[in-house]
Amino acid sequence: MSTLPSLSTWALNIAPSPTLAVDAKAKSLIAAGEDVCGFAAGEPDFDTPAHIKDAAIKALRDGKTKYAPTPGIPPLRDAIAQKYTEFYQIPTQAAQVVVSPGGKFSCYLTILATCSAGDEVIIPAPFWVSYPEMVKLAGATPVQILATDATGFKLTPAMLEAAITPRSKLLILNSPSNPTGAVYTLAELEALTTVAVKHNLYIMSDEIYEHLLYDGVKHVSPASFSAEARERTIIVSGFAKTFAMTGWRLGTIVAPATIAKAVGELQSQMTSNATTFAQWGALAAYTEKEKTQAALDEMLVAFDRRRKFLHTALNKIPGVSCVLSQGAFYLFPNIASFGIDDLKFCERLLAEHKVAAVHGSAFGAQGFMRISYATSDAILAKGVERLAKFCASL
Numbered sequence: 203m204s205t206l207p208s209l210s211t212w213a214l215n216i217a218p219s220p221t222l223a224v225d226a227k228a229k230s231l232i233a234a235g236e237d238v239c240g241f242a243a244g245e246p247d248f249d250t251p252a253h254i255k256d257a258a259i260k261a262l263r264d265g266k267t268k269y270a271p272t273p274g275i276p277p278l279r280d281a282i283a284q285k286y287t288e289f290y291q292i293p294t295q296a297a298q299v300v301v302s303p304g305g306k307f308s309c310y311l312t313i314l315a316t317c318s319a320g321d322e323v324i325i326p327a328p329f330w331v332s333y334p335e336m337v338k339l340a341g342a343t344p345v346q347i348l349a350t351d352a353t354g355f356k357l358t359p360a361m362l363e364a365a366i367t368p369r370s371k372l373l374i375l376n377s378p379s380n381p382t383g384a385v386y387t388l389a390e391l392e393a394l395t396t397v398a399v400k401h402n403l404y405i406m407s408d409e410i411y412e413h414l415l416y417d418g419v420k421h422v423s424p425a426s427f428s429a430e431a432r433e434r435t436i437i438v439s440g441f442a443k444t445f446a447m448t449g450w451r452l453g454t455i456v457a458p459a460t461i462a463k464a465v466g467e468l469q470s471q472m473t474s475n476a477t478t479f480a481q482w483g484a485l486a487a488y489t490e491k492e493k494t495q496a497a498l499d500e501m502l503v504a505f506d507r508r509r510k511f512l513h514t515a516l517n518k519i520p521g522v523s524c525v526l527s528q529g530a531f532y533l534f535p536n537i538a539s540f541g542i543d544d545l546k547f548c549e550r551l552l553a554e555h556k557v558a559a560v561h562g563s564a565f566g567a568q569g570f571m572r573i574s575y576a577t578s579d580a581i582l583a584k585g586v587e588r589l590a591k592f593c594a595s596l
């Protein structure tokens with residue numbers, strides 16, 4: 203047998219997604235009949251609203267089964283441009299919108315369009331697991347800055363200033379955050395944006411959880427602050443989290459026209475368009491606004507109830523402390539007081555008590571764990587009880 207050439211440095215060096223891995227393990231245990239409480243999933247436990255499914259089914263029946271324009275079907279790009287212009291007061295033309303096969307791919311395209319070898323990308327930690335790996339795949343260098351629960355998991359302007367070098371090219375922001383649920387206030391975000399403008403950085407603002415907000419908090423985008431902010435901000439979002447459409451693989455990018463054009467050209471060589479009939483389905487989220495809002499409201503009521511329950515229950519466990527964050531569907535409790543490595547903690551929690559959650563160090567924050575409350579109230583209650591038992595045993 204001959205010795206084959208080695209695989210690429212990209213293939214050899216990539217760290218596979220730990221969140222998908224833990225969730226897959228939990229799902230396979232459940233499939234094998236184990237009574238596992240799954241807190242690892244990064245997806246809503248609801249189904250896609252019926253009017254969106256119906257529109258996709260109709261599109262299939264109507265023969266919308268061919269290639270679409272690379273940056274997306276025109277009515278969907280128009281609807282997205284209109285949303286940003288009217289809802290967020292960010293003037294947006296359809297030419298600034300690209301529809302991609304998922305928010306994840308939108309992030310990757312954005313990084314590829316803005317960063318080259320030698321460039322540094324500032325990533326506030328705790329971060330979404332894919333950012334550093336995507337930056338490395340683009341040949342650029344991830345620079346992590348850790349913001350713990352001491353600052354509500356939020357970066358301060360001074361922390362950002364301290365991380366900037368002449369090679370800094372892109373700042374990644376993600377509010378509401380995965381994994382912490384933290385939401386920047388308008389003033390906090392404006393202060394960070396000012397630093398990014400001053401140092402001439404691009405900003406990738408991952409706003410995929412823009413609609414999953416509680417306590418009356420409003421979403422803001424860095425692009426809304428000024429023309430200088432807008433010309434450097436690439437907004438990434440998508441349908442997966444807001445409309446329970448994770449499996450549809452549809453994301454969006456809204457960027458200044460030159461960047462949107464570059465993103466579209468990259469996409470033209472990498473995937474062509476996002477699935478055509480899926481885009482026609484997604485369009486119904488905008489054209490049938492009342493149904494969409496009703497479906498979203500129902501999810502928000504359930505998420506908010508679970509968020510409050512989980513926050514109270516976690517803080518009752520001796521040794522655990524948890525910030526009540528105001529977005530997404532995650533809480534990120536501090537478990538450092540137990541004095542064991544967080545990966546070990548989560549491995550033992552799954553093996554001994556059948557609760558699946560992701561260790562904080564997967565997100566660049568040792569001593570924490572991520573709990574997704576995108577699961578039923580009953581599983582949440584059972585899982586927290588098991589967690590309390592485990593903590594008491596340590």
Ligand SMILES: *Cc1c(COP(=O)(O)O)cnc(C)c1O
Binds near residue numbers: 304307410442
């Ligand atoms: C889920 C998620 C995405 C992308 O999701 P897709 O399913 O690819 O649309 C992007 N960023 C963050 C922070 C996420 O949690």
